[in-house]
Amino acid sequence: MPEGHIIHRLADTVSERFGGHLVASSSPQGRFREEATRLDGRRLGRAEAYGKHLLVGFAGLPERVHVHMGLAGRFTFGDGRAPEPSGVIRWRMTDRKSYADLRGPAACELFTPEQVAALVERLGPDPLRADAEPERGWTRLHRSKKSVASLLMDQRIVAGVGNIFRAEVLFRHRIDPMLEGRALARPEWDALWSDLGELMRRALAARRIDTVLPEHLPEAMGRPPRVDRHGGEVYVYRRDGQRCYVCGSVIATELVEGRNLFFCPKCQRARRRRVS
């Protein structure tokens, strides 16, 4: 269940394991069989990530494999010979030294160069990419009447942000999630963008999402540490019902556009125009 940093990690792993190697491709499940046949035995070039999208290139093939993990997608890597396929494996790659199995992706397909270009054009700037242009995100956000919470989940505004980073970055800047996009000041956007880059780079390196400043850590406050299932120390994500590390209020949750939003009703109370 990936946010952007996981996909970047995935791209690195695929490149490291298979880059420049002759790779056998198959689709034990069958839904990627025709395409896997075309890839089978080709030399893998490079894998790269744009937001939550993974693109894998092969020598001599103009198309690239486009993978979107959705909520359920999962890659597993292993050394040595691949075991007998178990479960539903959409795409299996193997070389002499290792294997990779992809299960449950929302998308696994071949993209033409035109489709890749359209995808990149549609996506907003990705804080983890050196070529990101944050101005494009601001342009799409700053006139919107939609809530900042909703806009931050919109991949056309910032590519790669998911439910955890959204909740955490809004808390770190004490921004009311229901604040209208058009009420957000430019310096606030700049700060959000820069912080997202920082948080996501750290998560990519540490393989877990930590957002809490040292002075707010439970240990520093005389409480036992608590690490959520997602594997990091956070301010609000899935901490509903528990006390805010900063003000002690009870963290709240609310369903916004079908997703659980977490926030501190006191620290993040807006004094400006909110979405009703």
Add this chain to the structure above:
DNA sequence: TGTCCATGATCAA
């Protein structure tokens, strides 16, 4: 064994 839920996104209405 069954049900719900998830770091996501699309489609129809």
Add this chain to the structure above:
DNA sequence: TGATCCTGGACAT
């Protein structure tokens, strides 16, 4: 806005 898709893990029964 709601239904739907993808899969597996947590939890209840």
